[in-house]
Amino acid sequence: MDIGKLKAPYQITEIDPWLAPYGNDIELRMDRFKDKRRQLVGESASLKDFANGYLFFGFHRTKNGWVFREWMPGADEVRLMGDFNEWNRDSHPLDRGENGVWEIAMPGADSLKEGQNVKLWVRKGDNWFERLPAYSMKVVMDEQTSILCTQVWDAEKEYPWTDAGFTAVKPDAPLIYEAHIGMSQDREGIGTYREFAENVLPRIRDLGYNTVQLMAIQEHPYYGSFGYQVTNFFAASHWYGVPEDLKYLVNTAHSMGIRVLLDVVHSHACPNVGEGLQLQDGTEDQYFLAGGEGWHPAWGTKLFNYGRTEVLHFLLSNLKFWLEEYHFDGFRFDGVTSMIYHDHGLGSAFTNYDMYFNLNTDLEALNYLQLANELIHEVNPNATTVAEDMSGMPGMCLPIEQGGIGFDYRLAMGEPDYWIKLLKDTRDEDWNMNGLWYEMTTRRPQEKIIGYCESHDQALVGDKTIIFRMADAEMYTGMMKDYHSLTMDRAIELHKIIRLYTMSLGGNGYLNFMGNEFGHPEWIDFPREGNGWSYKYCRRQWSLVDNPDLKFGWLNDFDKAMISLAGEKKLLDDPAAVSLWIDPERKIISFSRGGLLFVFNFHNSYSEQSFFLHAHTTGEGSYKVILSTDEKRFGGPGLIDHDYIYQTAYTEGRGLGFNVYSPCRTAMVLERIGE
Structure with missing residues (x-):
């Protein structure tokens, strides 16, 4: 630039x-x-x-053996110990160089071996303590103590990638499948990178998603943190296997045409001493802000000092590392709102522009995000960056050259909140159609967003997924295909309608959390002391969707049809939908987008026999229904005719269009098939 x-x-x-x-x-x-x-x-x-820290720090092979370097400006002595020297704390001292960079050369190809456990022995004043290298690329956990330890891993070793040219292809609008590796298996336990690649990626491909977003990949010692208590930023989490297995996963995804985003956590860090960066060199302000400013008041985690050059070097190098070493296709940045405000956005409603431009705004954090976006798109011009920002900071998704922060997309975090509030607080017959349109279409000009009706946040203990919120206890007794009740029929129909409405209207991309597409029952509860360290609710029960006698298959098949339609028709490449009709009384909304016509009937009992569907945005000609929530293959009664050909006509006072039958609580998509 x-x-x-x-x-x-x-x-x-x-x-x-x-x-x-x-x-x-x-x-x-x-x-x-x-x-x-x-x-x-x-x-x-x-x-x-500039962002080459991982090529300099940490362990690297040389012509004559190995070299190790660590930045510890506050340390008075640093030594290396491990399996290679029988944990001798004195035999391998490091030399201090400029700017607090410590180094040791270890001649001989066998002076270190891959898989050997190593740690640093550090002195600050009169105190000695153990630390893990900041650039640890492989970390393991001791089964007896549950303490993390670095293992020697040769990053220069070639991996047999087969995805050459994949990143050169400009991506379509992202259809994101948000996933957690550990809970991606049916059994009660922790899934692996290999299992995910072999068992789950084919499901994602078959559903039509073109992007998978992997959570909890950066190393974290507490499994139940959902990956948000990172200790080792360059290490692929030990919970799911070895680094080569993560590469296998990414390479396999690319072979299927699926891009892979990393859920990156640069908004805060785990406060564990000895395992992460906390007090790494014996000082509190090496990587983090000093004093109370260095602690997140709600999360109890450490906060990076984005104004320090060495911290920026570390974080930017981290981004380049994941792009180049693991071939990730971009990032979803966690906790952006927390980063960019000194009060972390806690309790703020962000109701006016003054709240974005005042002394509460952290310019150093915003500048880091600008640098991060510039770097990412320099390394891979087709990379995708997504901001998890609930504040709506203006310019978050505008190019830096225009005065923006440089993200490609922002998560539309208000959309799931809106659906939850609507389902909780408002009777179906009182749903506000103008409000439904406003919530899904209001966004900052020329800034792209990822729409979604629920993510992992809505599936955690203390919250409820959409299907569970509507069906509740009847989920356990009413999912057989031959079972019908007012509660279950409503839940099945609205589950499909809400998803199609959000996907087609709510953004320039779409996101779904693993299993929610088929209405996965219950919540996510990670193993913890309170549940007896159980994995019962920390898995995805694929057997439910594979059972032909259960309704989960209906929902899964609808999601597949919906996502496939969006991909095949390039629906979300069209910047925005055009409103055709909003009927507050009959609860009908129609619009056009991507050359398609959409009709949503949200009414719980009223079916419109002759709804005039305007077609002036898509043109004169013949039309046909290509998808509806009413289809029998999705558990509907099949009232909407998919074979009938509609012909446009000009009608006095209404313009170009045609009449369609719109049954209550259904949605349909129509396409022009001829002149």
């Missing part, structure tokens, strides 16, 4: 005129970004060449 071309006024204020009064704040943000970038790499040098 040529930062000399980054000059005010920035286009962001033209894209969103409401930002005009905050032009000075945006200029300040951009000036800080330019200053920070100059500090790191100069005027026009590459961030890609």
Whole structure:
């Protein structure tokens, strides 16, 4: 990036005129970004060449053996110990170099061997303590003590990748299957990378998703943290297998045409001393903010100092590492809202623009995210970055050159909240159609979002999935195909309608959490002391969807048809839908998008015999229903005719269109099939 071309006024204020009064704040943000970038790499040098920490620090083979380096500016002595020297704390001291970089050369090819356990023995003042290298690329857990330990792993060793050219292909709109490796198996236990690649990836491919988002990949000692208490940022989690198995998973996904995103956690870190970065060199402010500012008040975790050059080097190198070493296709950044506000967005409703541009805004965190996005897209121009930001920070998904932060997409976090509140607090007959349209279509101009009606958050203990919220206890007794009740029939129909409505209208991409597509029952409860360390609720019961006698198959088949339609028709490549009709009384909403027509009847009892479907946005000609929630193969009564050919006509006072039968609590998609 040529930062000399980054000059005010920035286009962001033209894209969103409401930002005009905050032009000075945006200029300040951009000036800080330019200053920070100059500090790191100069005027026009590459961030890609800067973010090479993992190629320098840690363990690396040399012509004559091995070399190890660690940045510990606050340490007074550093020594290396492990299996290679029978855990002798004195035999292998490191030499201190410039800027607190410690180094030891170990001649001889066998001076270290892959798989050997190693740790650092560090002195600060009068205190000696054990630490794991910050750039540990493989970590294992002692079965007796549950303490993590670094293993020697040769990152320079070639892996037989077969995905050459995959990243050169510009991606379609992301249809994301959010997944957790450990809970991806049917048995009560922890799944593996290999099992996921062999058993779950084929399901994802068959459903039509083009992207899988992997959670909890960075090393974390407490399994129940869902991966959000990271200790070792460069290590693939030991819970699911060895690093080569993760590479096998990514390579297999690419062979199926599936892109892989890493759920990256740079918003905070595990506070464990000795296993992670906390007090790494004996000081509290090596990687993190000092004092109370360095602690997250709600999560009890450590907060990075995004203003320190060495911390930026560590984090940016981490991103490049996952892209190049494991061939990930991008990242979903966790906890962005927490990063970009000094109060972490706790209790804030973000009801006006003043809340985005004041002393509460953390410019150093925003600048880091700009640097991160520039780097990622420099390493892989077709990479995808997604921000988990609930605040709606303006410019989050605009290019840096326009004054934005540079993300490709933001998660539409208000959408699942809206569905939950609607299902909890409002009777079906009182659903507000204008509100339904507004919630799914309101977004910042020219900024892309990922729509979803539920993710892993809604499946955790303390919350409920959509199907469970509607069916509740009847999920246990009413999922046989020959069972019908008002409760279960409503749950099945609305489950399909809500998903199709959200996917087709709620974003420029779509996300679903593993198993929710077929209405996985119950919640996610990780093994913990309170449940006797049970894995009963920390798995995905694929046997349910594979059972031909149960309704789960109906929901799964509908999801497959819906996702496949979106992919085949490039539906989400169309920036936005066009409203055709909103009927508050009859509870009907119709719109067009991607050359298709959509009709949603949310009414619980009223069926419209002759709903006039406007076709002025898609053109004159003949039309046919290509998908409906009413189809018998999805558990519907089959009232909507998929064979009938509709012909447009001009009607006085209504324009171009045709009449369709819209049964209550159904949705249909129509396509023009001829002139």
